[in-house]
Amino acid sequence: MLIDGFESSRLDADDRGLAYGDGLFETLALSEGRVLALDRHLERLARGAERLGLAPPPDPVLREEIDSVCRGHTRGVLKIILTRGSGGRGYRWPNVQRERRIVSLYEWPRALDAPPQRGAFLCRHPLSINPAIAGIKHLNRLDQVLASRAWPQGDYVEGLMLDGDGHVIEGTRSNLFLVLGRRLITPCLERAGVAGIVRAAVIERAARLRLEVIVKSVLVEDLLVADELFVTNSIIGVHSIDRLDADRPMIYRAHAVAEELVQLLRHDELIP
Amino acid sequence: MLIDGFESSRLDADDRGLAYGDGLFETLALSEGRVLALDRHLERLARGAERLGLAPPPDPVLREEIDSVCRGHTRGVLKIILTRGSGGRGYRWPNVQRERRIVSLYEWPRALDAPPQRGAFLCRHPLSINPAIAGIKHLNRLDQVLASRAWPQGDYVEGLMLDGDGHVIEGTRSNLFLVLGRRLITPCLERAGVAGIVRAAVIERAARLRLEVIVKSVLVEDLLVADELFVTNSIIGVHSIDRLDADRPMIYRAHAVAEELVQLLRHDELIP
Numbered sequence: 001m002l003i004d005g006f007e008s009s010r011l012d013a014d015d016r017g018l019a020y021g022d023g024l025f026e027t028l029a030l031s032e033g034r035v036l037a038l039d040r041h042l043e044r045l046a047r048g049a050e051r052l053g054l055a056p057p058p059d060p061v062l063r064e065e066i067d068s069v070c071r072g073h074t075r076g077v078l079k080i081i082l083t084r085g086s087g088g089r090g091y092r093w094p095n096v097q098r099e100r101r102i103v104s105l106y107e108w109p110r111a112l113d114a115p116p117q118r119g120a121f122l123c124r125h126p127l128s129i130n131p132a133i134a135g136i137k138h139l140n141r142l143d144q145v146l147a148s149r150a151w152p153q154g155d156y157v158e159g160l161m162l163d164g165d166g167h168v169i170e171g172t173r174s175n176l177f178l179v180l181g182r183r184l185i186t187p188c189l190e191r192a193g194v195a196g197i198v199r200a201a202v203i204e205r206a207a208r209l210r211l212e213v214i215v216k217s218v219l220v221e222d223l224l225v226a227d228e229l230f231v232t233n234s235i236i237g238v239h240s241i242d243r244l245d246a247d248r249p250m251i252y253r254a255h256a257v258a259e260e261l262v263q264l265l266r267h268d269e270l271i272p
Numbered sequence: 273m274l275i276d277g278f279e280s281s282r283l284d285a286d287d288r289g290l291a292y293g294d295g296l297f298e299t300l301a302l303s304e305g306r307v308l309a310l311d312r313h314l315e316r317l318a319r320g321a322e323r324l325g326l327a328p329p330p331d332p333v334l335r336e337e338i339d340s341v342c343r344g345h346t347r348g349v350l351k352i353i354l355t356r357g358s359g360g361r362g363y364r365w366p367n368v369q370r371e372r373r374i375v376s377l378y379e380w381p382r383a384l385d386a387p388p389q390r391g392a393f394l395c396r397h398p399l400s401i402n403p404a405i406a407g408i409k410h411l412n413r414l415d416q417v418l419a420s421r422a423w424p425q426g427d428y429v430e431g432l433m434l435d436g437d438g439h440v441i442e443g444t445r446s447n448l449f450l451v452l453g454r455r456l457i458t459p460c461l462e463r464a465g466v467a468g469i470v471r472a473a474v475i476e477r478a479a480r481l482r483l484e485v486i487v488k489s490v491l492v493e494d495l496l497v498a499d500e501l502f503v504t505n506s507i508i509g510v511h512s513i514d515r516l517d518a519d520r521p522m523i524y525r526a527h528a529v530a531e532e533l534v535q536l537l538r539h540d541e542l543i544p
Contacts, residue, residue, distance in 0.1 A: 001285060010282040011290075013273060013374055018283075018353070020413035021293035027361070052414075053421060077361060081290070089299075089351060089378045091413065091420040091444055102285055106361045128402035131436060133414060140412035141292035141363065142324075142405060148363040149325060164403060164463075172363055191436075
């Protein structure tokens with residue numbers, strides 16, 4: 001783990017990331033010795049930083065630190081945290097802010113080497129609604145933590161989260177797609193949710209597979225009429241769901257569209 | 273600063289408070305050598321811990337640490353942070369969680385010794401709406417940070433925050449009360465906001481001053497017909513507002529009810 005470029009596993013306890021969740025993070029796959037979709041993650045980090053009034057780390061510095069942390073490893077989960085740094089007490093930030101960056105590599109999750117888990121459930125804990133910070137991968141993730149608390153026993157890869165108005169938004173750690181024929185539908189993230197890198201890649205490249213993408217509000221009823229369901233993130237890639245625990249439990253037998261996307265995005269080195 | 277009882281200013285960088293804002297905090301006034309409303313703060317910490325699935329620190333241990341940090345000081349701002357501790361990567365929390373507590377004392381804010389600031393403005397950044405975590409003093413405070421960003425020049429003590437639906441909820445770091453005759457109105461916090469200790473004390477003790485309290489939805493229009501406006505927190509106590517920057521700027525000349533409450537709550541050692 002590198003903190004501001006120095007090998008360390010401890011940081012100042014007055015960091016505003018801890019005090020307020022005043023920062024951002026990125027989670028990237030290291031696969032076969034390559035960090036996947038690195039440019040896209042660094043671009044998102046820079047965009048999020050701009051929205052939060054943070055200076056992103058200089059690109060060459062951050063890339064050098066990523067190289068350093070990944071050196072000698074072929075596989076792992078790379079995490080980058082950017083905070084507003086040390087900042088005393090009080091929400092107003094200091095006149096001179098010195099951002100802090102933490103670059104660390106975690107082991108590849110063992111669960112992903114086992115036979116894939118394909119179940120999904122509906123989380124009871126709702127997502128917070130706030131258009132002003134929706135989409136950003138910030139450090140305020142208590143919703144996801146609390147939603148993950150009631151993880152059922154069994155073969156579940158993801159819990160799907162609704163906002164307080166009953167819109168299905170995303171998984172606790174992934175974005176969601178519904179397949180209807182050659183159409184992909186993915187929830188609109190204008191009011192809640194994280195705009196994922198793989199989600200953006202699917203939206204951008206779907207046309208190559210003659211898939212149409214529609215971004216819109218999604219209700220639980222919409223899930224019940226989908227041919228396929230899949231979730232996406234940088235570590236699990238594009239991951240088919242085969243059943244959903246809802247009031248009316250659903251089975252999804254089709255996975256062909258998800259498979260097409262897996263092939264395409266793997267080929268482009270965007271997912272593991 | 274004490275971290276889990278040990279003098280330290282650094283903590284493990286894998287703390288879930290940093291990673292996800294997975295924790296709680298309390299801010300207390302040390303005034304004339306006494307920590308004010310300590311029991312109430314510890315009770316709120318325990319209630320919040322229950323809602324988040326955290327074990328609160330054993331009461332005698334925490335009190336001893338508070339004593340230790342405050343020893344030799346007569347005035348300051350005491351902060352207690354409780355997190356889910358170190359927890360690796362991933363929202364799901366470890367089977368064995370070991371909470372972490374951070375007890376620290378900060379200098380009394382100089383601004384509070386200067387002539388009081390009495391202005392308020394309306395923040396542009398909205399509060400997130402989520403009934404499942406409303407009221408709790410958790411570590412997800414990016415809304416307050418971003419709202420505080422556009423603090424205007426001049427004599428402003430507080431920015432008032434609205435939720436995305438236009439309800440006035442609270443200040444960035446305080447609760448809000450409107451006075452109409454012998455009635456106090458304070459915004460309902462069922463969907464957003466922090467249920468403050470001084471707010472609760474005002475609600476509980478208002479009847480002693482023959483004040484009626486109404487907790488309800490509040491709109492900006494309601495602020496324009498109030499006789500008085502005041503904000504409350506554990507450090508500023510009960511603090512009158514004398515003007516509000518809104519589309520129609522407001523002047524509040526009356527401060528008598530706030531003054532009555534100051535006297536009452538000071539007498540009971542609930543505010544500095």
